[in-house]
Amino acid sequence: MRRHLGALVLVGPLALFVALFFLWPLATVMTQAVADSTVGQALPATSGAAPDWDRQSPPPEELKAALVEDLRNLDNRQLFGDIVRRLNSVQPGFRTLMGRTMTAISRADGPVDLSSVDRRWDDPVYWRAIVGVLAPYTDRHLLAALDLERDGAGAIVPIPAGESANRTILLRTFWVAAVVTVACAVIGLPYAMLVASVGGWLRQILLAAILLPLWTSLLVRTAAWYILLQDRGLINDALRSVGLIDAPLPLLFNRAGVVIAMTHVLLPLMVLPIYSVLVAIPKNLMPAAASLGAPPLRAFLRILLPLSFRGLLSGSLLVFMTAIGYYITPALIGGPQDQMISSIIAFYATGSANWGMAAALGVLLLAATMVLYIVYGWLSTDRTARA
């Protein structure tokens, strides 16, 4: 009993740390993606009057009066800002509209004729936007993250082509991450085998070659690739000086450059797990296979490869998960066709303070990662049982 308690005390800080810095932020992000209570709480009278309107006809006077009343009672400028930002994200134009309306309301004491403040208030589109954000929860962000929206009748329909491309960008993100994972595996597996098979100072050097880049800033490594890959960069100059090419190879601002740079940056995450599995494999297995008559290739395929499979799997998972969140490398090395989903998330978060959209896209990435993790768990236990 006492030992039990002691263990709990020791685990306590860790549990607290995990809860504070992992679970709580994660829960916050997930709530942000669906929570939408700001406007409804700040505009109680409007919320009360909204159900009486059919959303198609010109907005009734009661609704207009309710909005004026709510806005007049609003004394918190930052809350007002939250409302405006939310509304402008649904319907562009609310920024100037609300600014003008608020000025008019603060100047008048009695009722305010919204139509004379701005003609846009006669347009049901703006009122539909307001009524649409009164509910405390919304699926709008999650739908928009997948290029879907609700039409006037509430049915889920695709957003018109050309207005949003999150699906394309998400698929591209997964595709680039997959290509990088395969490239890392193709280079990383033989490399890890090489490291595991040599000893002494040679192994130290090979390991250092993998570890040193890992300890260098991501930005520095990406910038280095930028310099190497450009039209008058080291690679093109070298190829030209030996006469292999006449015009510079386009290596920068395209997919090839992104894959090259990302593969280099993420390679340590592939090599290290494989290496750690390989060094644990008894050294006498390969000679044993040979003594039983297996030629080297067959021994490799039947013994070494299956045994290193777990390392390969966890390396692939690490590389893939890290790659889908990449931002700096595609932004600097890639062209417009290579931008990944994190640049879109960054725009919503830092550019327009639309935390709902940023969170929804983040939740999608999280969901993809969870699915992969489950697949990984299933694959690795399956293998272990058989091995």
Next chain:
Amino acid sequence: MKRKLLSATFAGAFAATLVLGAGGVSARDLTVVSWGGNYQDAQREIYFEPFSQEAGVPVLDEAWDGGYGILQAKMQAGNPNWDVVQVEAEELALGCADGLFEILDWDRIADQNDVLDSAVNECGVGAIVWSTAITYDGAVLAEGPASWADFWDTGKFPGKRSLRKGPKYTLEFALMADGVPVGEVYDVLRTPEGVDRAFAKLDELKADIIWWESGAQPLQLLASGQVVMTSAYNGRVTGINREEGRQFKVVWPGSIYAVDSWVILAGAENRDIAHDFIAFASRPENQSKLPQYVAYGLPNKEAAAMVQPEFVEELPTTPANMEEAIPLDVDFWVDNTEALTTRFNAWLAQ
């Protein structure tokens, strides 16, 4: 017993957090945030350090890269650690409407009549006037582009071009290239057909554009020969010309200028001294020193008149440079940035 111990552990951990947190709170120095690089180096020399000496208070300066979300998050988290921030016109409009910035006491800062109209705002005081314009390397192109139509003309000027990634500026430039007179650009852009027209014009050049994101990139692209012309911030162009002896040229017709302003974050700890700082940075004798470091226009009219003649030609506020330039329409962009950025990203991804 078990529960008691557990709660004691939690309480202990919380207490430790509180104590540690409380230890960090003390009177903070005046913190001024600007755009970094050689611009902030100049500001340190002519504003931050002299002000610190005159007022006898330490001034801490930090750099940021813009982004309305950064300010909003800082305010939402409470107790922001910045006092004075230099913001772009759009952030000024958004932040002022959203209550992120203090309403300024102009009496303590400057006479509004001494300052350009576009530099006066209830939440902000203009710091610089800067411009985005076509830039090319005079050492490569003896006869460079003269308009956005030339920028689009890949027959006359073969090679890649580069533009700032995002709809702002890009759509305006596309319309100018399509023959819309400079004075009517925003009238056209306010209609859905105008936006379609801009994107259609961009389609023509799409394959030849490299998109840049931070202000140093376009000049690097130009210097390395990766592009033949680019849009760029005028201050950086003169900066690189002076420092590295380049001959980059700025094409003023069709350029778009905007005002950056000083603001004070709402509820800032050093609100009082922040007012004094902005007043100091707005004084003509201090402001007029800026162009010898960076070629940005000055909002204070008297300061603009005091600039040494050799620097005048490079400023966006010089009448000859302003003739066919237009101001950024902040109202248009605060309404439409989000919707048009989503569409722009979709267009890029196609």
